[in-house]
Amino acid sequence: MNGVRSASPRTVRGSTVRRAAALLTTLALATGCGAAGAQGSPETGDGAGKGAPHLTIGMVSHSGDGDTFWDIVQNGAERAAAKDHVKFLYAHDKEGAQQAALIQSYIDQKVDGLIVTLAKPEAVRAAVRKAVAHGIPVVTINSGGEFSRAYGALAHIGQDESVAGRAVGDELNRRHAKKVLCVVHEQGNVSLEDRCAGVRKAFRGTLENLDVDGTNAPASQSSIEAKLQADASLDTIVTLGAPMAAISVKAREQAGSSAKIATFDLNSAVVKLLKAKDVTFAVDQQPYLQGYEAVDLLWLHRTNADVLGGGKPVLTGPALVTAKDVPKLTEYTGRGTR
Secondary structure (H helix, E strand, O other), X not given: OOOOOOOOOOOOOOHHHHHHHHHHHHHHHHHOOOOHHHHOOHHHOOOOOOOOOOEEEEEEEOOOOOOHHHHHHHHHHHHHHHHHOEEEEEEEOOOHHXXXXXXXXXXXXXXXXXXXXOOOHXXXXXXXXXXXXXXXXXXXXXXXXHHHOOOOOOEEEEEOHHHHHHHHHHHHHHOOOOEEEEEEOOOOOHHHHHHHXXXXXXXXXXXXXXXXXXXXXXXXXXXXXXXXHHOOOOOEEEEOOHHXXXXXXXXXXXXXXXXXXXEEOOOHHHHHHHXXXXXXXXXXXXXXXXXXXXXXXXXXXHHHOOOOHHHOOEEEEOEEXXXXXXXXXXHHHHOOOO
């Protein structure tokens, strides 16, 4: 068991054999079958490779199809799940009612922990509270942090979107922007609304919101292009997600505009756009960390009754990155961790 070998009868005799057998039994109990350490306890570190997973954790996000941000979140969650010896389940839908239904499906499966986003908090409030009432610990991530504690969650992991928005507004002031278009790619998402509102609060110029369908790239590009053609005074576009940054670059080219582009969130495409100076700066909220820490916290809570944040959000951002950060970011985005 666990690499322990029996002593050869040719080298031990009589009582020595009995002492060796007793020693083997002690070692087996300390390091082998049925020991607490095989359950992946905090004392032993990760439990990967020690049989079937001992916990199941589900995540429900508000991601639409093709949103690379959530690929990075999943990468972090899956890495923590492998370390903690957890079975990780993931489901997503951009509609709040469907998110609630997915949460209910995980309740029905009696998962050991839940990770949810609160982009449309009213739609999922009852489902989250039901999970908590059923004894399923919940961690919220990414969006709706202000609702997390009221819904009974252990903690919220993400960035304060209002703070992030104000950081962008301050940066736009430093860059002498005058008129900004804030592109909202998912209507009704409270976090996206908070981002634009934060920019507006700090920015000394004029800001206008533009709603587009983030799951329809051609239509989004056409809407941004039309806006730039209709208003030549727009000197800056702020997008609220990494995929929309690349779409805005194409729209700017087609419109013949010289507007600068900044974006929330990061992926490998945005890093290339930063390097080419097609995007001036990006706001990194570290999605990999959001997925990783959420799984790890639920495992620690289940195995060691740990909590984080003391009732306050655990912040993973914001951090502003520019072309000077490209060398170190290229490696990390290439492997799907930033």
